[in-house]
Each structure stands twice: as C-alpha cells, then as structure tokens.
Amino acid sequence: xxxxxxxxxxxxxxxxxxxxxxHVMETPCxxxxxxxxxxxxxxxxxxxxxxxxxxxxxxxxxRAAVMKRxxxxxxxxxx
Numbered sequence: 001x002x003x004x005x006x007x008x009x010x011x012x013x014x015x016x017x018x019x020x021x022x023h024v025m026e027t028p029c030x031x032x033x034x035x036x037x038x039x040x041x042x043x044x045x046x047x048x049x050x051x052x053x054x055x056x057x058x059x060x061x062x063r064a065a066v067m068k069r070x071x072x073x074x075x076x077x078x079x
Contacts, residue, residue, distance in 0.1 A: 025055075025056070025063075026063070026067065027045075027055065028045040028046065028047060028066070028067060028070045028071075028073070029044070029045050029047075029052075030044045030045055030075060031044070032044030032045070032075050033045075035049070036076065043075060043076040043077075044075050045070060045073060045075075046069070046070035046073035047066060047070060051066050
C-alpha cells in the first residue's frame with residue numbers, strides 16, 4: 001500500500017550526507033473536495049467526513065479497507 005522513498009539532504013558537518021526517509025501515504029483524494037450532504041461523503045473521493053478527518057491517524061488496515069470500498073468511486077458533479 002504505502003511505500004517509502006529516500007530523499008538525500010545536503011551535507012552535514014564533517015561532509016557526510018544523511019538520508020531522510022519519507023513515508024508516502026496513499027490516499028483516494030482527487031482534490032475535488034465537496035460534501036454530499038445526503039450521503040455525508042465527499043463527492044470527489046467517496047470517503048466520509050470522519051474518514052477524511054482521521055485519515056492520517058487510521059491504521060494501515062483501516063485505510064486499506066476504505067481504499068477498497070472507494071476504489072471504483074466515480075466523482076459526482078455538483079447539482
């Protein structure tokens with residue numbers, strides 16, 4: 001699901017280079033955020049407000065379940 005990538009950052013004292021590991025978190029967000037009040041979900045990705053708010057603190061298992069549920073979600077146009 002999520003991967004890691006190493007990003008090299010500049011020289012430190014002593015001329016040694018350090019590697020900074022960044023955790024890349026997968027998300028269904030499509031930057032089409034709009035609330036569907038009837039369904040209480042985002043029209044862009046299909047997640048509930050609670051899922052959006054707590055996304056970063058959810059376990060990998062919980063995020064994977066949401067990703068599976070919304071994998072075929074088609075963004076809805078605003079009425």
